[in-house]
Amino acid sequence: MKTLIEGGWVVAWNGTRHEVYERGAVVYEGDRVVHAGGPYAGAVDARVSARGKLVSPGFINTHVHTTGNGGDWMLGDMVKNDHRTSNYLAFAAPLKGKLTPPPPEAVAALRAYVFLHALKNGSTTIIDVGGLRGDWEGYARLVDDLGVRVYASPAFRDRNTFTDERGRLYYDTDAAAGAKQLDEAIGFVKAYDGTAQGRLRGMLNAAQVETCSEPLLRAGKAAARDLGVPIHTHAGGNLLEFQRIMDEHRKTPVRFLGDIGFLDDRTLLGHAVFTTAHDWSRYPFGDDLRVLAERGSTVGHCPYKYAKMAMTLHSFQRYLDAGVTLALGTDTYPLDMVSELRWASILAKVTDANYQAGLARDVFNAATVGGCRFLGREDLGRLAPGAKADILLINLDHAGGSLYADPIKALVDSASGRDVDTAIVDGQVLVQGGRATRVDEDAVYAKAREVTQHYWSRVPSWRWDGATVDQIVPPAFPIHRAARA
Ligand SMILES: [Zn+2]
Numbered sequence: 001m002k003t004l005i006e007g008g009w010v011v012a013w014n015g016t017r018h019e020v021y022e023r024g025a026v027v028y029e030g031d032r033v034v035h036a037g038g039p040y041a042g043a044v045d046a047r048v049s050a051r052g053k054l055v056s057p058g059f060i061n062t063h064v065h066t067t068g069n070g071g072d073w074m075l076g077d078m079v080k081n082d083h084r085t086s087n088y089l090a091f092a093a094p095l096k097g098k099l100t101p102p103p104p105e106a107v108a109a110l111r112a113y114v115f116l117h118a119l120k121n122g123s124t125t126i127i128d129v130g131g132l133r134g135d136w137e138g139y140a141r142l143v144d145d146l147g148v149r150v151y152a153s154p155a156f157r158d159r160n161t162f163t164d165e166r167g168r169l170y171y172d173t174d175a176a177a178g179a180k181q182l183d184e185a186i187g188f189v190k191a192y193d194g195t196a197q198g199r200l201r202g203m204l205n206a207a208q209v210e211t212c213s214e215p216l217l218r219a220g221k222a223a224a225r226d227l228g229v230p231i232h233t234h235a236g237g238n239l240l241e242f243q244r245i246m247d248e249h250r251k252t253p254v255r256f257l258g259d260i261g262f263l264d265d266r267t268l269l270g271h272a273v274f275t276t277a278h279d280w281s282r283y284p285f286g287d288d289l290r291v292l293a294e295r296g297s298t299v300g301h302c303p304y305k306y307a308k309m310a311m312t313l314h315s316f317q318r319y320l321d322a323g324v325t326l327a328l329g330t331d332t333y334p335l336d337m338v339s340e341l342r343w344a345s346i347l348a349k350v351t352d353a354n355y356q357a358g359l360a361r362d363v364f365n366a367a368t369v370g371g372c373r374f375l376g377r378e379d380l381g382r383l384a385p386g387a388k389a390d391i392l393l394i395n396l397d398h399a400g401g402s403l404y405a406d407p408i409k410a411l412v413d414s415a416s417g418r419d420v421d422t423a424i425v426d427g428q429v430l431v432q433g434g435r436a437t438r439v440d441e442d443a444v445y446a447k448a449r450e451v452t453q454h455y456w457s458r459v460p461s462w463r464w465d466g467a468t469v470d471q472i473v474p475p476a477f478p479i480h481r482a483a484r485a
């Protein structure tokens with residue numbers, strides 16, 4: 001069946017770059033685009049009007065944790081009073097033995113919410129860099145049912161992070177556990193790569209550069225090469241990690257990963273904020289950006305998450321100018337790829353004190369084709385004959401939107417994920433009129449909220465000082481909470 005999307009601003013790929021057609025057309029048949037560009041005269045079976053909308057390739061979100069970002073990660077971001085416990089460290093470092101995994105139904109509820117929330121906000125390809133563990137059969141079924149495109153496997157590490165009873169962070173080495181987790185990840189890739197009609201694909205996830213020993217990082221990269229899949233790790237994510245790698249290896253995280261053969265064009269680094277290019281690193285030796293550019297690795301930039309922690313890449317423009325492949329991701333709540341375009345653009349300008357930095361063109365490229373290199377996919381992130389029919393229709397013409405001459409600049413300057421009207425993945429319409437077509441989205445949200453409330457109520461039981469969520473993250477104003485049943 002051939003479907004024609006007509007009348008909108010079409011972002012078509014001409015083989016080397018995106019071009020925009022006013023009142024253009026996209027035609028897809030099955031899971032593939034057959035035409036993208038100007039008007040289409042051939043016969044079609046169905047027509048969809050995109051008047052007043054941008055017809056865009058779906059965004060590739062390179063940083064999603066299927067942990068239920070409404071829960072731990074939203075809180076984790078806010079813990080900025082002490083940078084040593086900011087970022088992931090605060091909430092992924094419980095008292096040892098006190099944090100029990102959530103029940104399977106909670107895991108399923110949070111996964112469903114994360115996938116749906118990301119999709120509704122413009123992510124058609126979701127890179128799951130590590131989330132809640134277990135029930136992989138259920139995970140694959142969920143990807144199949146929801147219709148999203150996902151790259152995943154459980155993260156592995158051989159150094160767990162805990163806090164002691166005085167709130168001091170420590171790393172607890174467990175080589176056997178790391179090896180077992182890597183085996184589990186390899187098993188996941190072998191079992192599920194290519195399932196869900198090819199939409200669930202395997203990749204490996206070394207959790208963080210400093211929570212994996214050098215032998216485990218080497219083993220992980222070797223396994224990824226054997227399997228022919230990409231690999232991700234978090235690196236340059238915070239100063240504590242940067243310093244630990246300097247102490248352990250006398251090298252920056254990027255240089256260390258480069259020297260052990262971890263970096264190549266199938267490698268995605270989450271964040272890579274603390275490199276030789278960042279002045280907080282205070283490390284004037286070497287050139288991490290050159291290393292990243294030469295190895296062809298991709299940086300998954302998550303601008304909003306870092307902005308909330310009063311940090312940013314130094315800078316989007318400098319990385320781009322150095323030849324580093326940049327992609328975008330959300331990491332934490334909200335998983336809104338449309339807003340990330342604006343954050344990436346604005347932060348680039350502010351960081352460089354240059355309004356010519358972070359152009360709409362460059363951030364749009366990062367959210368689309370930028371995510372394709374490490375995936376080894378030339379059929380994603382673009383609308384062209386032969387590409388996957390992963391398409392977004394985004395509302396631009398409405399009284400809450402702006403008056404514009406250039407729809408890409410309008411998108412970057414003033415749109416958000418809530419303007420996504422239609423999301424199509426593999427030729428299947430998953431969101432229409434802003435609502436999910438396959439699931440009861442209100443029920444998905446309610447269930448995720450319920451299990452998150454339960455999770456929050458349990459925080460004092462594993463937190464070193466027994467603090468409640470409201471004590472850890474004080475509300476903006478005092479809240480008189482209603483009694484709960
Ligand atoms: Zn992350």
